[in-house]
Amino acid sequence: MRPILMKGHERPLTFLKYNRDGDLLFSCAKDHTPTVWFADNGERLGTYRGHNGAVWCCDVSRDSSLLLTGSADQTAKLWNVKTGTQLYTFNFDSPTRSVDFGVGDKLAVITTDPFMGLPSAIQVKRIARDPADQSGESILVLKGPQGRINRAVWGPLNKTIISGGEDSVIRIWDSETGKLLKESDKEAGHKKGITSLSKSNDATHFISGSLDKSAKLWDMRTLTLLKTYTTERPVNAVAMSPLLDHVVLGGGQDASAVTTTDHRAGKFEAKFYDKVLQEEIGGVKGHFGPINALAFNPDGKSFASGGEDGYVRLHHFDPDYFNIKI
Numbered sequence: 001m002r003p004i005l006m007k008g009h010e011r012p013l014t015f016l017k018y019n020r021d022g023d024l025l026f027s028c029a030k031d032h033t034p035t036v037w038f039a040d041n042g043e044r045l046g047t048y049r050g051h052n053g054a055v056w057c058c059d060v061s062r063d064s065s066l067l068l069t070g071s072a073d074q075t076a077k078l079w080n081v082k083t084g085t086q087l088y089t090f091n092f093d094s095p096t097r098s099v100d101f102g103v104g105d106k107l108a109v110i111t112t113d114p115f116m117g118l119p120s121a122i123q124v125k126r127i128a129r130d131p132a133d134q135s136g137e138s139i140l141v142l143k144g145p146q147g148r149i150n151r152a153v154w155g156p157l158n159k160t161i162i163s164g165g166e167d168s169v170i171r172i173w174d175s176e177t178g179k180l181l182k183e184s185d186k187e188a189g190h191k192k193g194i195t196s197l198s199k200s201n202d203a204t205h206f207i208s209g210s211l212d213k214s215a216k217l218w219d220m221r222t223l224t225l226l227k228t229y230t231t232e233r234p235v236n237a238v239a240m241s242p243l244l245d246h247v248v249l250g251g252g253q254d255a256s257a258v259t260t261t262d263h264r265a266g267k268f269e270a271k272f273y274d275k276v277l278q279e280e281i282g283g284v285k286g287h288f289g290p291i292n293a294l295a296f297n298p299d300g301k302s303f304a305s306g307g308e309d310g311y312v313r314l315h316h317f318d319p320d321y322f323n324i325k326i
Contacts, residue, residue: 010310015027057069071095074112076096078134093112097113100153145171147165155221164208185225243301250270284315293307
């Protein structure tokens with residue numbers, strides 16, 4: 001499985017997102033410039049210029065017309081995917097960490113970091129059909145979790161919002177009233193900060209990755225813990241195959257804690273696990289540094305990883321991959 005190496009970012013990758021059709025891949029990095037690539041051959045299509053800080057997260061609308069990005073420059077921006085023009089800027093009083101379109105693309109959830117005495121917050125915005133009608137008003141603001149909220153995503157039918165972050169608790173909120181509905185159990189839950197959340201295609205379950213060197217699979221409605229995948233490195237990124245019962249975890253130590261021997265050992269690999277049996281089934285090496293971002297193509301036939309090394313690696317699976325037997 002020869003990866004396609006995509007070099008378009010000057011700084012470490014932070015997030016990867018395929019569009020619904022699986023023909024485009026969007027990448028975010030600490031270099032201020034989200035980039036879009038052809039997902040089959042890794043050709044760079046263009047960049048979105050306008051942020052003045054690291055871009056932490058992005059999401060693309062179902063029809064691939066709108067891109068939403070969240071940045072450390074205290075803004076979230078809406079872009080026209082095709083032309084690269086900025087349609088609207090949401091301004092906040094603190095860095096924006098996570099963005100997610102709701103089903104139907106009429107709502108977006110945006111999280112902001114604790115900053116200068118302000119607590120972290122989850123904000124819901126209406127997304128207008130016509131950018132001229134767009135307003136910056138939040139229709140809901142949720143506060144409560146201690147520390148940074150690293151990820152917030154919509155639950156089924158936009159009725160709930162699921163969040164996870166530095167306080168290692170996963171929470172489910174009612175998206176109409178803002179009421180806290182459920183929290184992950186202290187015993188069953190993560191022991192250290194949650195770095196990532198990724199939903200299944202059918203929105204029945206989701207996976208969380210944590211610095212406690214594990215990823216956990218949860219029921220999206222009841223927050224019942226279904227499975228746990230353990231590894232020997234902090235987990236920075238998680239993704240689920242839409243085709244097979246596979247999950248992939250990526251991570252590694254902080255760049256500051258890495259020694260030269262780690263590089264030679266090739267420990268920075270994307271590890272694949274059987275979703276049901278929780279057993280490791282293989283790994284894909286290649287990054288020089290921790291993996292910060294992972295995404296599966298919606299067709300399940302390829303996946304992309306983004307690393308601290310500034311590279312996006314695009315992997316098309318060999319036929320053997322589809323016949324892995326445990």
